[in-house]
Amino acid sequence: MRRSLQVVVLLAAIATVAVGVGAFALVTDSPDDTTDPSATDPPTVGDDASVEQFDSEAAFEAYVAAAQRDSRVSLGGGGVTFQGDVDVAVETADAATNGQRAGGSGGGGGETRISDTNVQVRGVAEPDRLQTGQQTLYYADGRYWGGGYVREDGHGRTRILDASDPAAPELVGGIDDSGQLLLVNDTLVVLSNDRVTGYDVADRASPEQVWSVGLNARIQTARMTEGRLVLVLQQGVTLDDPCPVEPFTDRPGTACTDVYHPGADADASVTYTVVSMDPHTGDEHDRVTFLGTRQHSATYVTNDSVYLTYTQRTPYAETYQAYLQGSELLDEQAHDRLDELATYDLTANARMTELRAVVQDWLARQPAEERDQLRSDLRSGYEEYVDERKRDLLRSGIVRIDRDGDSLSVAETGEVPGRPLNQWALDEHEGTLRIATTVDPMGATSVNDVYTLDGSLEVQGSARNMGETEEIYSVRFEGDTAYVVTFRQIDPFYTLDLSDPANPEIQGELKLPGFSRYLHPLSGDRVLGIGEEDGRVKATVFDVSDPQNPTVAESRILDARWSAVAQTHHAFLYDQRHEVFFLPTDRGGYVFDTELNQQAFVETDEPATRAAYVGDYLYVFSNDGLTVVDEETWEPVSELPFDRVTAEAVEEPVAPEPRPAGPDEPVRPVDAEWPAGPHR
Template sequence: MNSKIFIAVVAAIAVVGSFGMFLAMMSTSSSPPTPYIVPPNAFDDTLPISVEGSQELKKFSSYEELKNYLQTTQIAQDQYYRDFGPGHFREGESVALDRTVSPVPWNSGEEMPSPAAEPSSDGVKTGSSPPGYSTTNVQVKNVDEPDFIKNDDKYAYIVSGDKLTIIEAYPAESAKIVLKVGLDIPQGQSLQNIFLNKDRLVIFYQSFQEADYIPEYGFAPSKIYSNLTHIVVMDVSDKQNAKILKDYSVNGYYHNARMIGNIVYLISIAEVNHYQPILPLIREDAKIIANPDVFYFDNPEQYYNFNTVTALDIFEDKLNSETFMMGGAGTIYMSEDNLYITYQKNLPYRYYQVQEKNRFFNAIVPVLPSQTQQKIKEITSDSSLNESQKWNQVSDLLQNTYNTMPQSEKSKLFEKIQSAINEYELKIQQESLKTVIHKIALNSGQLKYFAKGEVPGRLLNQFSMDESGNRFRIATTSEYYGHRTILHNNVYVLDENLSRVGALEQIAKDENIYSARFMGDRLYLVTFQRVDPFFVIDLSTDTPKILGELKIPGFSQYLHPYDENHVIGIGRDTKENQWGGVQTEGVKIALFDVTDVSKPSSVDVEIIGKQGTDSEVLSDHKAMLFDKQKGILSIPISNYDYNPQPYVDGRYVEPKTWRGFYVFGVDSSGFTLKGKIEHSNSTGYEYYGYGSRSFYIDDTLYTVSSNLMKMNAISDLHEINQLKFRDDGKLVQYID
């Protein structure tokens, strides 16, 4: 076969996968793009993955050390993309990068005083400080989560836009707004979330820092902007004269927060500029009060972020903060002792560079004729040849091998090579698609990095994680694509150092995790494809095992404990459509009985609405109110008329959307609809603000939407009062 025929064959193969592209590159390039190095295990059957480094946690001793480290990794990565990433960089072009100066001198090793924690309540107040009241629905007892509304036994605090509204909610008959003030925040920004602790209110919002800088070797000043996350501590002991005590800011955007006792923990994220990084700083008003130490790992990542964890005692005004340069923080989980930060693994640039070589030697070469394999081994072992010469000889050998083959034999070989590549790349995905877990010990506000670990797959949400004693449990979904798709779910048990000590893999093949809930020594897991498998998994030992499962139509997207033998599931109903597929329907509430773990059963199911019905609980657990003692469950519902009659007497009529709350009585035998509380029932667009929440004080149920608070008796839901708290057209007092 002449060279033209060979090139034509290669072009035909290119459509079936990356091997065609690989061969085309070999046939048109006289020298390799990078030095050719044969891996030590070039002809082994094992899969070489060596990108971990020592994983030793290190601390930068100076700003220059950090800057040099980043520039070194960036230069190497830029070179890789010039060689392997057509379209990203071309020789002679420069990369446009923001260049900024370090805001303050480095001051490594300086520590701020550490706060002391106080015991926290369990989230439901009864008896000791009547009247009893509910608080935010959280995942972990004694670990509060931020929300746009908080309440105590008398007042409710709501943030929306730039406004804080304080409502004297109890008694309901005389409920009134006692304060509505605006905070002077940047235009377009909103007050995001709040914590309430006795007479302290903590508010988070974002702003931007503006600075002048001159680019390297330039002369004209330019502007650069970076995100700041503010922690505002207010004294609300005098409700009508709330005062700002502290306004702290941290470089980076708000990611998440928790509160344990008197200590608020904030996680903020700032992107890293490799050439002139802006270090995260802590400011009080405009004054810099701390520059956190910056920690890193010795294995370069493809994308870096400064993940800053700040611990603030809101009563003692003590603050501690550390920055970890790693991938951007994703889902977090916090116990009373530890913070776990997770994200999907980003492999460094060098991994892909090595992978192409490994793929050739571990997937392609073993399929070639044995004589060709032997000659490749001889060439790569010849110490008299440099790397470029070796590669040229290998390329010529491959072309000669293909040119001497009959067409049918060559086609079969290419099919075998493509199949080997497919299997190899599937193994690569299984090794690389992982969730990274970082563990930071809290120790009453004294932050200390503890361990790093990895598990295969991806997380659904925070409820996929749990800490029990010195064990960390995590549920993931593994999904790999290629010539075939692999989908299954896993449960892993890690020790205190985040080393894997137990696993249960390949649960519910071809299905995704839709909800998870750890309760003591059990995990309740819901997966879905056409029906809802509800799994009960034993975690009493380091070897997880499935105790039982239940298959029913629909699926649960949120699981909540009722008691040790019953679990509430909230999700969607489903039915088979006319084409044989699965169609989602209304919101489904189910009560599962797990008394007999080998045979879990469905005690009761309630279906709300049809297609077009939705609930915020499906995406935000804080929207649900459940109290076992009062036997009440309240969830927000929006019901869009999915099959309206659009024309009446020739006129178009917009479909209505009902928004409000469904309130159920709950006991171990199931649900009883107590009633519906309507907040709006209108057509067309309606601003609906942050969301909807329920809480109770004493025997009154409070339901809150964007502009309305309704107060109903828990006993029979008769309306006691209602209050609008937005857009009254009056002047808004701004705090100085």
Template sequence: MNSNTILPIAVVIAVIATAGIIFGLGLSTQPEVTTTPTPPQVIYVNKTVSEIFEGTQEIKKISSESELREILTASSIFDGGFYDDRAFPTGGFVLEESLELERRSVQAGEPVPTPEPGFSSDTVTSQKGSDGMDYSTTNVQVENVDEPDYLKNDAKYVYIVSQNTLSIIDAYPAESAKLVLKIALDIESQWIQNMFLNDDRLVIFYNGQSQEEIIPQFDFIPRPSYSPVTHALIVDVSDKENPEILKDYTIDGHFRDARMIGDYAYFVTNKNIDHQYPRLPIIMESAEPLMVPDAFYFDNVERFSNFNTLTAIDIFGDTITSETFLMGYSGTIYVSENNFYLTYQQNLPYGFYEESSRDRFFDVVVPLLPQDLQNKIKAIKGDSSLSSARQWTEISEVLQDSYNQMSQSQKENLFEKIRKALADYDAKIQQESLKTIIHKISIDGDKLEYQAKGSVPGRLLNQFSMDESNDRFRVATTTEYYSQYSGMMRSNAVYVLDEDLKILGGLDEIAPDESIFSARFIGDRLYLVTFQQIDPFFVIDLSSDTPKILGELKIPGFSNYLHPYDDDHVIGVGRDTKEIGNDRVQQLGVKVALFDVSDVSNPMVIDDYIIGDSSTHSEALNNHKAFFFDKRKNLLSIPISSDTDSLEGITEKRIAPDWNRWNGFYILDLDVKNGIDLKGTITHTENDTRYYGMGNSRTFYIEEVLYTVSDSMLKMNFMNDLEEVNSIKLENTGKFIEYLD
């Protein structure tokens, strides 16, 4: 390891030794963060945990295997070292070979330089087909940014991937709908994740495994070793009966998530690091090495736990661009038309907690001791001739001697004062360490360019906790930490960041002791639902960099998903609740609510509709792609699985009393004038099944026909009266036509 690597670590450790003192100071240069009325005290520390541990935060390129080893070794010094019992690989495509490949984009077989990062170089979408036909597609968060799903459709065909099969259905006209093709992808024991549809091209993602032979440590027999990989198949489906695989890209790591903008698909993979024998991620095409993406790390000592690889592929061409970042395990993503945001929870090195224990004593306990005792401890600490162990032995002796001279009441008062101070200190440390890290990468076709890194206190709920608006990035988070005297403490906040991901302002201490259950950014407003016992629905103004609460509504229940209706109305899907005493709440049926926010200071519920009881579940509660709403048609559809007895108007009985389970879709009429009414139900329950629940549930329409899809079937009903037109079974049974090669 060279001195340039060792020095920053030494400096950081020296800085950490003073962390306790720093945390006690005020900060005069904080961005303006407003606070809700009568909140608990908010303490801003002079230097955040992130600043202490992130060095210059500068992005740097990893140029070689030896440099990668140095980076990981430097990190391990403060992280307590790494133990890795993986065996040494003896075959396969290893790093030294991979670095011989030019890091590049590949276009028509010719190398094209890739710009280095950091350097110059929602609605259910309704569409018109080429023949003017009206149809809907996947419910997405950001307009023009498609999200992957197991089902995709156009104005005529439906494409479904399930387990290892691809089904193509000629869906319109519905009266003559039929299964055109059911074909097996040659991916035994591997699972399809989801896909995109772009004209006559599918991009199918699935997780697989790569295999190489290794010799375990101190062994002599080569043994197989498996590592996760992600496949991205580009399939031409212009001939529905004879689809053709055009590209089969393989990227090291687990599939995380993806988006499609125009003719480019962008996706993220996570690869664990073998700290003993590190190897950069590799991209293969048809099992042949293609490229090693440029790899980058950040000047900090955060626990490097993963390679996070962002890849862009041209669906209609030969271009593939990819870059790898050494950082925490990426979680929730947010993607606009111009930027890709990777986020994860801050993962502090073990050394932080070791130094924190030392700081707790010298910076919190010692100042509360009698002055003469403080002087003795400081003298021992300053004696460089003593080892750390000997220093503590002498400190503990003078502590004990001092305690022996105190009365019992003096000791109890002192110990209580110290406990409270430590509780406050620990709470500050927890609050500062619980952060969400955000990385911003600009995207433009095949161009990827790293832009900025930032952080906000707390954790995200999901992708709807983030939003980009012009040059601002808005984030809603929940902070949770444990206090010895107060128990679990919770609060919520919204932050406004600039294009460099620096916090400009925020609003914290929203709904103390509650957690965010749903969030939706719409224009200059944030609609936020928190929950503990009741459902506060907040309307928050984001027209400036200093957010403020405009209005609040408290009602029983909560919403898990919020969907825009228009500028003055929002739809919520969640659960009804009731209080049952002793600060306990019972969850009841699935609830659809229509909020009126035209008077922002006084939001109200126009109407709601409750389905079933606590036995009732809907995939729409945790997956927005299962939610369907079309404002022009005033039609809302959500999948429902419930005990039959809890549902009004449902008479189907199952094969046994214990299996009176109904699976299907509730179709609701919804508009601001008439509220919410049940239009009808569409059952997806079969008499010969004991299947409990219903997953992979989707709704879409083509012209006048509503299509509902579950694991077992595709049903077609006229939208005006829900009369059934046709149905197709989708079970993975029967003989496959052939394997798709």
């Protein structure tokens, strides 16, 4: 049955800006004051349209073929990487929280308190290599290369530790499987690069595999909520055999007539399938599949909904042609040729070739002594043209999928200017969605905004223009307040008042060296920032008691160049009982109180990866083993070495180059521990 939902388009065409790089050397510098106010505007990514399903497989194939013709995005499936999202967690009175800030027993239950995984939303569990149960901990192998990248790929072993004696934990069992872990009751779910597997761990000494399902897709996000496993799977679309869409290797696919797509053109490079499953049996409850783009930038999951966002860029060739058509610099002959090109159905590369030829021919007709100045004027004019339209040229589509028991449905879609950093750039509070974005289309001066959206995902209000020339490095929403850090050469820390969704307000700004990649609210109107300054790990405590005048209460630069906290909030541990936090580094783990006084340093042979508290003992994990520290004396009391995964057991891959994605590269997954760095 063909259904449609009238909504704001969630996906729009994305161009590969790289096609313009060569042209920029000749043309993209542009005129200072030559932009005609009536210049032709390029197509934008914000037109109203419908999201609907296909009438037939032929319609699906035709749509994909047309959409991909101009796309230079590499297609195909690929191994698992966890896009879930990145960094931070807290407990607030209203809902978006984490068990660590609450202080109580955490998620382990029983008489002995045991810490939970750091999560964004209370009641929504996130996958990590460390999971805690009642007097039991599960820890998956990882392998490191330079820059801090950790491999969690299904090879190796997940160790099961008995912590009934908190001072002396013991290895009591294990699973010959490794990856990201989720725990619900006596079921441990392991998410690896080619499968999702459920194990019965009621008998910790003899875990038993209960179910397993193979994957043809990447796991972008996984969550556990109300006893249900929710997966977001990304899969490349090929024209060879596109129907049905088969994210699993051994389960029926999704008929192409059940796939959602936007009414307007999109690059249609991937499908996204949101699946609800029973973690104990692996049975599938429901799924929703829709065409999307590889420019998936963030996933935010609440107890009732899944929000997916997509970076949408107006194609560079279209933007540049629109600018040239409105430019008074070009002569009549050039404009006639541009009008002719506008009627042609060309690929992006072909259009850019023609546009370069138009500009070269125009320059050749000009006096030789004027050509350099004209070229410069054209370049500066283009920059001004793009800067004035930047919020139309770079936008994020948002789709909300609601969960009602075991059922999933596409509920609403919307869009905002710019691109979100990660899951922490989105937050739902009292019926309002808040989203922080960086607006930085190629050729424009970057700025940063916060938008508020109602239940229909219509924009209610905005606070704009933070950190000109910079981009967002971290975000934290806390009730009616938001904290935003932007960075280029310094670290502006912003406080925002969101109590009136129709009128968000930037209250205060503080500038300091370095940047904060991770924000974590502490008690007493203080916010902890973990980041970097001059290539070294930096911890900062911000005093936000006066939101209009935030100050630095404490600051400390460590003798360390890397911390897993910069890549994943799961590596951060806050123990409210002892008012300390754990900061893993390449040399070992630091323990600081909330005044940044060092309480302990736990040395590890390999980089420290995770920590947990059990009773009044701190467990510090590395790939080599576990060190137990008494939180009353801060002295080590026991060690538990781990057997290493042998070289024969794991094929050594080529390490990924530790660099950030460019403006038109796919945003790299953030549940995996990638090296930290800006997006540009």
